[in-house]
Amino acid sequence: MKSGLIFDIKRYAIHDGPGIRTTVFFKGCPLQCPWCHNPEGQESNPELSFNKTRCLEGCSECIKICPQDALSRVNGLVSIDRDKCDLCGDCAPACPTEALEIIGRELSVEEVMEEIEKDRVFFEESGGGVTFSGGEPLAQLEFLKAVLDKCKKKGVHTVLDTCGYAPYEDLEKIAKKINLFLYDFKLLDDKKHQEAMGVSNKLIIQNLKKLSAKGSNIVVRIPIIEGVNDTDENIIGTAKFIASLPGIKEISLLPYHKGGRQKYSRLNKASRMDKVLAPSKEKIKKTKKKLERYGFRVKIGD
Secondary structure, three states: OOEEEEEEEEEEEOOOOOOOEEEEEEOOOOOOOOOOOOHHHOOOOOEEEEOHHHOOOOOOHHHHHOOOOOEEEEOOEEEEOOOOOOOOOOHHHHOOOOOEEEEOEEEEHHHHHHHHHOOHHHHHHHOOEEEEEEOOHHHHHHHHHHHHHHHHHHOOOEEEEEOOOOOHHHHHHHHHHOOEEEEEOOOOOHHHHHHHHOOOOHHHHHHHHHHHHOOOOEEEEEEEOOOOOOOHHHHHHHHHHHHOOOOOOEEEEEEOOOOOHHHHHHOOOOOOOOOOOOOOHHHHHHHHHHHHOOOOEEEEOO
16 A cells, blocks of 8 residues: 655645645655745654644653653753654654644555545535645655546546656656646756755756646746845746746746744754745735736736
8 A cells, every 4th residue: 555754734725726625745855945834844754843832831741751761851841852752753642732743644545535535525616626735746756646546536636736856757657647737936047046945957947848848737836035036037037938838828926934934943943044034015016017028827826
């Protein structure tokens, strides 16, 4: 039985494709975007999250149960020795306030489909379906393919939210099973892309060219990050590149926000974007107009 590492399943999603959707978040991503608002999706293994604002002073239930002695109390609150922690997960159900949580759980195809099918009535009424996001779903190709096969048999509309960084042969295996690609595109300049994301964008560009040439239904999603990719050079260059591809008519702008900032501290990770400001509404409007000049329908997402 195929299983996949999933870190969240959100029902009634309305920003991840048409209609009301169920979004399945795959754990693991080949990119390390500093502005990522889902840092819990970056690592391809389970992680322990600790929300210290929920921790009850004087409560020691998690400390009592930890078999590795990885938990202790410092200044009234729980402290985690992550070198000792083996992610057994015993502490999380013992915590009365859910301050501790294991992020990432192995689910079977059947378990994921069970969650998806709970909302079929909403899919049918709204033109919705399931969206596979992350992390990067293509990093768990065989599991993704198995779930897609089930969705196609049951007539569930499918969307793939992808960074596009995978061998094209992998994309080719699932392309016909995807009704819509939400294709993330951050930076046109390869050197800057490597500096920001840690990988080259050549594969991402090549895959986008090939998917569009094959007639795949694609919406390009561009996060707008001040000081990273919001320059005229990048925006206009990106617009010209996408306009050269067949069939792509829509772009979605995703203004940077700090909604995921607290997740970094809960995972004991340093955020590299604490000093970056969200772009102004005026900045986003101007960017929208620049892209519209190239004939695109441009939507502003959350």
